Amino acid sequence: MLSIKNLQVGLEEEDKQILKGVDLEIGAGEVHAIMGPNGSGKSTMSYVLSGKSGYVVTDGSATLNGEDLLDMEPEERAAAGLFLAFQYPVEIPGVGNMTFLRTAVNAQRKARGEDELTAGEFLKEVRAKAKSLKIDADMLKRPVNVGFSGGEKKRNEILQMAMLSPKMCILDETDSGLDVDAMKLVAEGVNALRSEGRSFLVITHYQRLLDHIKPDVVHIMANGRIIKSGGPELALEVENNGYADLLAEVA
Amino acid sequence: MANVQEKYDVAEALIGASTPSGGAIWAVAARETALANLRQMGAPHRRDEYWKYTNPTSLTAVDPLAADLFHTTEVRPFEMLDRIKLVFVDGIFDAAQSDDLSVDGVEIELLSDAMAKDIHWASSLYGVLEARGQSPVARPLAALNTVQAVQGFAIRVTGKAAKAISMVYLRGSETGDAMVHHVIKLEQGADLTLTENGPLAARANTVMEVEVADNAAFHHVRSQGRDHQRRAATHIFTQLGQESSFKSFTLTVNGRLTRNEAVIEFLGDNAHATVAGACAGDGDFLHDDTIFITHDAVNCESRQVFKKVLRNGATGIFQGKILVKAGAQKTDGYQLSKALLLDDDSNFMAKPELEIYADDVACSHGSTCGEIDDDAMFYLTSRGIPFKIAQDMLTLAFLHEALEEIENPVIAEDMGARLSDWMERRTG
Numbered sequence: 001m002l003s004i005k006n007l008q009v010g011l012e013e014e015d016k017q018i019l020k021g022v023d024l025e026i027g028a029g030e031v032h033a034i035m036g037p038n039g040s041g042k043s044t045m046s047y048v049l050s051g052k053s054g055y056v057v058t059d060g061s062a063t064l065n066g067e068d069l070l071d072m073e074p075e076e077r078a079a080a081g082l083f084l085a086f087q088y089p090v091e092i093p094g095v096g097n098m099t100f101l102r103t104a105v106n107a108q109r110k111a112r113g114e115d116e117l118t119a120g121e122f123l124k125e126v127r128a129k130a131k132s133l134k135i136d137a138d139m140l141k142r143p144v145n146v147g148f149s150g151g152e153k154k155r156n157e158i159l160q161m162a163m164l165s166p167k168m169c170i171l172d173e174t175d176s177g178l179d180v181d182a183m184k185l186v187a188e189g190v191n192a193l194r195s196e197g198r199s200f201l202v203i204t205h206y207q208r209l210l211d212h213i214k215p216d217v218v219h220i221m222a223n224g225r226i227i228k229s230g231g232p233e234l235a236l237e238v239e240n241n242g243y244a245d246l247l248a249e250v251a
Numbered sequence: 252m253a254n255v256q257e258k259y260d261v262a263e264a265l266i267g268a269s270t271p272s273g274g275a276i277w278a279v280a281a282r283e284t285a286l287a288n289l290r291q292m293g294a295p296h297r298r299d300e301y302w303k304y305t306n307p308t309s310l311t312a313v314d315p316l317a318a319d320l321f322h323t324t325e326v327r328p329f330e331m332l333d334r335i336k337l338v339f340v341d342g343i344f345d346a347a348q349s350d351d352l353s354v355d356g357v358e359i360e361l362l363s364d365a366m367a368k369d370i371h372w373a374s375s376l377y378g379v380l381e382a383r384g385q386s387p388v389a390r391p392l393a394a395l396n397t398v399q400a401v402q403g404f405a406i407r408v409t410g411k412a413a414k415a416i417s418m419v420y421l422r423g424s425e426t427g428d429a430m431v432h433h434v435i436k437l438e439q440g441a442d443l444t445l446t447e448n449g450p451l452a453a454r455a456n457t458v459m460e461v462e463v464a465d466n467a468a469f470h471h472v473r474s475q476g477r478d479h480q481r482r483a484a485t486h487i488f489t490q491l492g493q494e495s496s497f498k499s500f501t502l503t504v505n506g507r508l509t510r511n512e513a514v515i516e517f518l519g520d521n522a523h524a525t526v527a528g529a530c531a532g533d534g535d536f537l538h539d540d541t542i543f544i545t546h547d548a549v550n551c552e553s554r555q556v557f558k559k560v561l562r563n564g565a566t567g568i569f570q571g572k573i574l575v576k577a578g579a580q581k582t583d584g585y586q587l588s589k590a591l592l593l594d595d596d597s598n599f600m601a602k603p604e605l606e607i608y609a610d611d612v613a614c615s616h617g618s619t620c621g622e623i624d625d626d627a628m629f630y631l632t633s634r635g636i637p638f639k640i641a642q643d644m645l646t647l648a649f650l651h652e653a654l655e656e657i658e659n660p661v662i663a664e665d666m667g668a669r670l671s672d673w674m675e676r677r678t679g
C-alpha cells in the first residue's frame with residue numbers, strides 16, 4: 001500500500017535536515033504504529049506524505065499503490081486515497097463544517113470519476129457517522145473546528161476520515177487530548193474502518209490507544225529515522241522503559 | 252499655486268450651465284448654498300488629504316465617460332423581497348417599468364415634485380445634511396449633486412413600511428453621467444428597508460440624505476452593479492435620533508472606480524449605526540470606502556466592517572474616522588477594515604482615525620492586509636478539495652464577517668452567493 005524508501009527531508013526556509021532516511025513498508029489491510037520522542041520527525045513525515053509546503057525532499061521516494069506521492073498536489077494525494085488526521089486540526093472561521101465536508105467528499109468522488117452525492121444522500125451519511133462518534137448536529141453546523149474542544153477536533157478528524165473512505169489513513173496523535181471514553185469511540189471508529197483494502201499508520205505516544213487499535217507492526221522513530229521495528233510488544237516496552245534503552249542500542 | 256487654481260477651474264467647469272433653476276424657495280436656497288460651498292471648496296484634487304489614495308480626475312472630467320454595458324440573465328438582487336420597485340434608466344426615473352408609488356406607512360414622491368412645493372418636509376433635509384457633512388472634510392461631489400440633481404425620491408416613513416423599497420438603476424447607453432439624490436425621513440418609530448441595485452450610469456454621482464428619528468430603524472442594502480468600466484461616487488448623510496438604528500451594507504464587484512462615502516451623526520442617545528461592505532475586485536479596480544462617524548450623544552454604538560478581496564493589481568482604500576465629541580460618554584466605536592490580497596500586485600491602503608474628546612468610551616480599530624492562510628489552505632486541499640475551490644472557500648470565509656452585518660439572512664445569503672459566483676468565474 002504505502003512504500004517509503006530512504007526518505008530524506010529538510011526545511012525550505014532553513015538548512016535543517018529532519019528526516020534522515022526513512023524506510024517503511026505498509027501492506028494492504030495492515031495497521032502500523034509509530035512511536036518516538038518529541039521532535040523525532042513523525043509529524044514531518046506525515047506532512048511530507050500529504051504534501052504540505054515548506055519541506056524539501058532531498059532524497060528517497062514515497063509511493064501509494066505504486067503511484068509517486070511526492071509528485072502530486074495535496075488534493076491529488078487525497079483523491080489517490082491518502083488521509084491525514086492532523087495532530088493539530090486547523091480552525092477555519094467562516095467555512096461551515098458541513099459545506100467543507102460535502103465539498104471534500106464530492107471533490108474526491110469527482111476526481112475518481114464517481115457521481116457526486118446529492119444533498120440528501122450526503123446528509124444521511126454524515127448524520128449517521130456523526131452519531132456514532134457522538135458529534136452533535138450543532139458541531140456540524142459550526143465553522144470548521146472553530147470553538148471545538150481538543151477532543152472534539154480529534155473526533156471531527158475521524159468523522160472526515162469516515163466520510164472520505166481513504167485507503168491509507170495516517171493518524172497523527174489522534175489520541176492526545178481525548179478522554180478515556182472518547183478514545184474508545186475513536187478507536188471503535190477506526191476499527192470499524194479496518195478492512196483488507198485499507199491500511200493505517202497510527203502515530204502515538206501511548207500504548208493505551210494500541211490496546212484498542214491493535215497494530216500489526218510498531219516502529220520507533222528517533223532523530224529522523226526508524227530505529228527499530230517489531231510487534232505490539234515494542235509499544236509495551238516503550239510504555240514501561242521509555243526510549244533511553246532503545247536509543248542506546250542504536251548509538 | 253497652480254494646482255489650487257485648478258481645483259476652482261475644475262469646479263466651475265463641472266458647474267457649467269446645467270444648473271437647474273426654479274422650484275420652491277427652499278429648493279433654490281439649498282442649491283445656492285451648495286453652489287457657494289462648492290465654489291469655496293473647489294473640486295476634489297489629488298493633493299486633498301482625503302483624495303490622496305484615489306485619484307479623482309476621472310470623476311471630475313467634464314466630458315462624459317463610456318463604460319461597456321454589462322449583460323446578464325441572472326436574477327437581480329433583492330427580487331426575493333416583498334417590495335416595490337423604482338426603476339431608473341440612465342439615471343432617469345422610468346415610471347413604466349416601476350411599481351406604483353404606494354406603500355402603507357410610506358409617502359413616496361418624485362424629488363422634482365417635492366422641490367416644487369413651497370411647504371414640504373424635504374426642505375429640512377435636502378442639501379441640509381449634505382451641507383452639514385462638508386465639515387470638517389469637504390465632499391465637493393456631494394455639493395455638486397445637490398446643485399444639479401433633479402432625479403431621485405423624497406420618501407417619508409411614518410410607521411413600519413409594509414414593503415421594502417427597491418431602487419433599480421439600469422443603463423441603456425454606454426456613455427453618460429447620472430445623478431440621483433434621495434431624501435428620506437423616518438419619523439419616530441418608523442421602519443424601512445431600502446435597497447439599491449445597479450450601476451446607474453457609466454459615471455454615477457449619488458447622494459442620499461436620511462434622517463432617522465427617535466426609535467426608528469433604517470435598513471439599507473445595495474449592490475453596485477457589475478459593469479466593468481463604470482465609475483461611481485456615492486454619498487450617504489445621516490442623522491440619528493434616540494434609540495434609532497441605521498444599517499447600511501454595500502456589495503461591490505467590478506467597476507473601475509468606486510468611492511463610497513458615509514457621514515453619520517449621532518444626535519440622540521442609545522442609538523446604533525452600522526456601515527459595512529464587501530468588495531471584490533480583479534485588475535483595473537479601485538474601491539474606496541470613506542467614512543466619518545460623529546458621536547455627539549451618550550451610549551451610542553457604531554460599527555464599521557469592511558472586507559475587500561483584491562486580485563490582479565486591484566486597489567482597495569479605507570478611510571474611516573470616528574469622532575467622539577466631549578460629553579459623548581459610553582460611546583462604543585468599532586472599526587474593522589481588512590483586505591485579502593490574492594497576489595502581490597494588489598494594494599490596500601487604510602487610514603483609520605480616532606478623535607476622542609470624552610473619557611468614558613470604548614473605541615477600537617483594526618486594519619489588516621493579508622494573504623490566504625497556508626495552514627487553512629493545506630487543511631482543505633489535504634481533504635481533496637482542489638486548490639481553486641479551496642481558495643474560493645477561504646476567500647468567501649474572509650468576506651463572511653462583513654456579510655454577517657446584513658440583518659436579513661436571506662439577503663446575506665444572496666450576497667454571499669453572488670460573491671461566490673464572482674470568484675468561481677475567475678480562473679486565471
Ligand SMILES: Nc1ncnc2c1ncn2[C@@H]1O[C@H](COP(=O)(O)OP(=O)(O)OP(=O)(O)O)[C@@H](O)[C@H]1O
Nearest residue numbers: 011018036037038039040041042043044045054087
Ligand atoms: N517548519 C518547521 N520549522 C522549523 N522546524 C521545524 C519545522 N517543522 C519541523 N521542525 C522541526 O523538526 C523536528 C521534527 O518535528 P516533528 O513535528 O516532525 O516532530 P514529532 O516527531 O511529530 O514530535 P511530537 O511528538 O512532539 O509531535 C522538530 O525539531 C521540529 O522543531
Ligand SMILES: [Mg+2]
Nearest residue numbers: 042043044087
Ligand atoms: Mg508530531
